[in-house]
Amino acid sequence: HSKLRLPKCVKINRASVMTNPRGSADRAIANLEKLMNGRSLATLGGVTKLGYSWEAMDVRTFKGANVLSQQLTDLFYQNGCYVESVLVQERVPNSFEMRFITVKDEVKHVIYTHFGAVSADGLFRDFERTENRNEAAAKWFNNDSEAIMKAEKLARDCIAQWQLWFLTENEFTPPAIRFDFIVGRRNNDQCGLSGVDKAVADGELTVHLGELCELGFSIMGMKNAEHEIFPAIADAIGQDRTCSEPTCVLCK
Numbered sequence: 001h002s003k004l005r006l007p008k009c010v011k012i013n014r015a016s017v018m019t020n021p022r023g024s025a026d027r028a029i030a031n032l033e034k035l036m037n038g039r040s041l042a043t044l045g046g047v048t049k050l051g052y053s054w055e056a057m058d059v060r061t062f063k064g065a066n067v068l069s070q071q072l073t074d075l076f077y078q079n080g081c082y083v084e085s086v087l088v089q090e091r092v093p094n095s096f097e098m099r100f101i102t103v104k105d106e107v108k109h110v111i112y113t114h115f116g117a118v119s120a121d122g123l124f125r126d127f128e129r130t131e132n133r134n135e136a137a138a139k140w141f142n143n144d145s146e147a148i149m150k151a152e153k154l155a156r157d158c159i160a161q162w163q164l165w166f167l168t169e170n171e172f173t174p175p176a177i178r179f180d181f182i183v184g185r186r187n188n189d190q191c192g193l194s195g196v197d198k199a200v201a202d203g204e205l206t207v208h209l210g211e212l213c214e215l216g217f218s219i220m221g222m223k224n225a226e227h228e229i230f231p232a233i234a235d236a237i238g239q240d241r242t243c244s245e246p247t248c249v250l251c252k
Contacts, residue, residue: 003161005154005181005209008035009089012048017072017086025069028088036090044091048072050083056115056124061091071122092208093184096140098148098155100179101217101225103232105163107156109222112136112148129220141183147205148183154207155181162212175236176229178213182206 010031016024028048029041045063048071053059058078060071068088075086101109112133116126130136133152137145159179166173185203215233219225 003158004165005158005207007089007092007182007208008032009087010035011085012072012088013085014076014083017069017076021069021073022065024072025065028068028072029065032088032090041090044093046089046091048075048086048088050075050081050086059124061118061122061124067122092182093186093203093206094182095184096136097210098152098181098183099220100155100159100181101176101219101222101229102159102163102179103176103228104235105173107159108228109219109225110152111220111222112140113220114140131222151181151183151205151207154205155179158207158209162209172236172239174215175232176215178211178217179209180211180213182208182210 010028012024012028016027029046032046033039033041042063045061046068047059047061048068049059058075060075062068062071072086072088075081076083096112096114099111099113100107109131111129111131112135113127113129114136115124116128117124119125128139130139133148134145137143137148141148158181162179163173184206186206187203219229
């Protein structure tokens, strides 16, 4: 669904990788490029990751099947990993991320973050963050605060769509959740014209959902966030329960 702003993604199962990691990598790339309407992964490459990860610890970049086969193997064979599948997705333009904390379906906090480097083994490094939009624009988006405001509007519209989707899975939306969005600009090489891995100032603004962070997410130092989140959790626990104790905070 385009309104959910998801990158193109395929799933690879553990048994396939254990049997033939290179074959799994070849199929993942071929299937992903079909979903991308024939666009090639050769320019930006892709990422493979667990369905959950703490601060990108289990998110690995790749270019080409050889690297992807090694990354798939590393993910599945790491200590304590028993997942049945991992995700392989296109690597979308990524200048920085916007992270929205919602409480009772209302956006309460926004923080802008950036990984400054990718290590030789494809891991994201050098994490930075700010709550100031203009500072984020100056550091990571060519001083274009107006474009960031547009990206925030697109992200908020997307959050509203996900809040509707939650109701198809449960009677209530989560009392608090963090939505992480990847913001970038589509550059000429991604349109099949020319170039290398650099965004151009007049490129098309792109906003993709990177992650839905369940309860237990990091509040990333946002001031007073815990004082909004935990009461909302208590309200959710007690919303359909009552007791005879007049001082019970859950039943007020």
